[in-house]
Amino acid sequence: MTFSRRRLVRGTLVAILVLVTLPAIWLGIKWNRALTNVDKMIVTPAALPQATSEAQPALGDTSSSDAASAPEPTAMPIPAPDGAMNILLLGSDGRIGEDISRTDTIVWVHLDGRTNHVSMLSLPRDLWVNIPGYGKNKINAAYGIGERKIGLGYGPALLKKTVSELVGLPIDHFVMINFQGFKTLIDKIGGIYVDVPKAIDDDKYPMDAYEGDVRTMKIHFDAGEQLLDGDQALIYSRTRHADSDFGRNQRQQQVLMAIFDRVRQQGLFGQLTNLDEYTDALSDYVRTDLSRGQMLRLASMGSKLNAEGIQRYAIDPSMVVEQRQPAYVLVLNDKKSLKRLVNQMIDPTVATAGGEDPMR
16 A cells, blocks of 8 residues: 555544544533533432420411411321432522522422323412411511521522422422523523413503503413413413412423423433523523432433323412411311322322322
8 A cells, every 4th residue: 555545544533533522522521511500400318406405486376377287297208119219490580699598489399200190289379287386377488587587598498398298208309490490491402392371461460560550460371372471471380360379389280291292302301412501591490309310310211201190299278278367378177188189199099089190
């Protein structure tokens, strides 16, 4: 082989090597960047200190109120079924730079990796519950109490403990996203398709940025399927004056399902090439105590699911009593119904009332 031919062969081999290795290097750089972003989202799970022996008063003296006689939650949570995981999805009104915020969206998600069974239960933000060590209060107060009374970073732990006692199962993890992150995610996936059951008009929707004394605005949604961007989806999820918090809980679940559908349709559960772009967009707005490995397993599970296979549940008006003093709260009056919902969530073979999914 002549020198020029050998040089041509070597040059060709080098070119082939470069073509093969460059994509791998590029993918590796993007993957490392994505992992750095994911690590930014992960917080170390906080262990709650021993609960105080005397419960702290909440929302004033309620010793003579109906709330004081509300059914006590299960004292000792029972272990979750083998292979199952319980996660709290939390929507926060916190903004960048704020250490303490409210968790106005609380959804308990039960996942069983062995059977690919997933179910979710929405918990009204005004539900009157026992916050371990701090007495009775609205469930959405648990996060703030943990942050203020115990220390920064303890809000999720106290809220997990509160929900755990309420439903009688250990809550393993949490994922929290604030309003800006919620909008960013939806815009990043190109919006979501939502079928609005009936027209919605809310004349008192709260504005994020006040204009003088104007703190609310009018919003409207037509009935029917429509593509919502991040701002519209957030408004749709938060509006409640057109109906109630129960209606809002259903809309929040509907939006979660729409996000899941959109992500799955775009193949994002198994897509690595754009992973860094999504984590770049969300790293400032999401916090979780899930590990990298757990996130990957959940993504693998998500790729095998469809929205129709996710069971949706909610605490409905028949299970609670409204109380307006000293503040508006929802007091559980039917502990058996809650227990029945929990049993249906963790065991898909348990028949629902009337044989149908309560949210369908």
